[in-house]
Amino acid sequence: MSRAHRLAQPRRARVDADLADGRPHMVDGREVDAVRESWLVEDRWWNGSPVRRRYWELVTTCGRNVVVFHDLRGGGWFAQR
C-alpha cells in the first residue's frame, strides 16, 4: 500500500523579524518589500496537538510572493505555499 504524500508541507525558513510587532524584514536572505496580508490561525485547540500560527504574505524586493508563518507554540519560522 502506498503512503499518502501531503501537499503544502511547511519548510523551515530563515526570517529576520521586528521584535516589537513580529513583521518580517528578510526571508531566506531576501529583503521584504511589502506585506500584503497577515492573519492568525488557531486550530485544533480541542485536542492534544493545537496549532497557533501567525501567517505573513510578503513580496520580496526581487518580486517574489512568499507566505511564511511564525509558529507561536513551538517557535521558529516556516515557509508554505
Next chain:
Amino acid sequence: MRRAAAALRFWAEVFRLRAVVDGRRRGEHAFVSVVCVLLPRFELTVAAGDREELLRTPAALAPSGPPTREQRVGEASPAAEAFGVRAGTPLGEALARCPSLKLVPPDPAGVADRWERLLVRLESIGAAVEPERPGLACFAARGLLRLHGGSLERVLAAARGALRQPARFGAGPSRFCALAAASRARVRRPVVVAGGEAEAAAYLAALPVALLRGRHETAALPEPLVRLGIETLGELAALPRGAVADRFGAPGLLAHELARGRDGKLDPRRPPERLAEELELPEALSGVQLDRALHLLVDRLLARRERRGRTLRAVVLAAKLVEGGTWREQVPFREALADPLRMRLALAQRLVLLPAPAERLRLAVERFGPPAGDQRSLLDEAEAVRRARLREAVRQARAAAGPDAALRVLAVEFDSRVPERRAVLTPFE
C-alpha cells in the same frame, strides 16, 4: 546339435541381410529431411534490377535506417568481397578498403514482394516453407517424397521448376547442414548429405566457421572464432561444451550444436493472406500532404470486403522514393484494431521516418487480428474510452517507474485553515 547351431546361424544371416535390404529400400534418403533453397545476394540483385553490370563490379547495398546509427553497408557483390567488404562492414571502412565501391540504394519493398512471390511458388508444390531471411528458405522433404515420385531428386526438380529462377539447393538431415550443402552447391547441381546426425557432423567438420553467418543467432561468432584459431566447424565441435558456453554464451552453445550436426525443428510459416492498397501520388509528396494520402489508404484498406470485419494486428507501410529505391516499415499495433483514427496515429509516426519524398505509397496487411464489432454504440463512449486509455497509460508508467509514478490530488479537508491538511497525493485509482 552342431546342425541346429548351423541352421540358427543361417537364418540369422538371412534376417540380417533382409533388414539391410529393407533399410536401403525404405530410405534412399531416409535421413534427408530438410531442403534448403539459397539465392545468394538476393537483396543486392533485386536492388540492382536491370543494371546487371553492377553485380560484376565492386558494389554493395547502401546503408539503410536512420543516420544516427552507425552506417553499415548491406550485401556486397563478389568483386567487393574480394576487397574484404561484406554485409555489415562499416561504411567508412568499406570505402577505405575499396574506394571504387558503388553504393546501390536498397529496395526493401521490392525485395519483400519478390521474396513473397518466390515463397508462394515453393508452397505451390506442397512445401511447408520456413523463410529464414530474403534469399534463404528451408522446407521438409519427407512429406513431399510421395507427392513427387518418391525420390528427393524429383522433389528438388519440382522446386527448381516452380521457382523459375536460378537457385542453389542443398539437402541434409538438419537445417544447418542443408544450408551448408546449399552454399557449396551449384545452380544445376544440388548437394545432398545423406545419413543422420553423425554423417552431418562429418560433412560439416571440414567446412569453415564462416557458415555460421547464415544464422542470425550465430552471425557474430565467426570473426572471434577465427581470431582464436578455430577455423573449421570440426574444430568447433571438438571443443568442450562448457568452454564454448563460458566464452560465447548461448550463441556459442547453439553454434556448437550446429557444428555437431544437430539443429532445431523447422517452423514453417502460415501462408499469408494478401490485402494491400496502393496510391500513386501525382507528384512527390511529403509532410501534411502525405498524411492525407495515408488517411485515404487507411480508409480504403478498412473498407475492403476481404477484411471480413477482422481487426488488423500488423501492417506494412511502404513507399517508392523519388530519389530511387524504396522504403518499407513494418508496424505492429499494440492491440489488434480496426479504428481508422488510431491506425492513422500509429502510422503517421512511422511516416516521419521517410528518408525522401514519396511518389507511391502502399499499405498492406501483415497479420489479421480477431473479428471486431464495427457497430457504433448507442451511447457516446468517448469518456469511457478515454478513461480506459488513461488507465492503461498509468499501468505502463507504474510498471516502468514504480507505484508512485502516477498520483492524483485528493482533497481531504478542503476548507481547513491549516494548508498542509487540505490535500494529499494518492495513487491514481
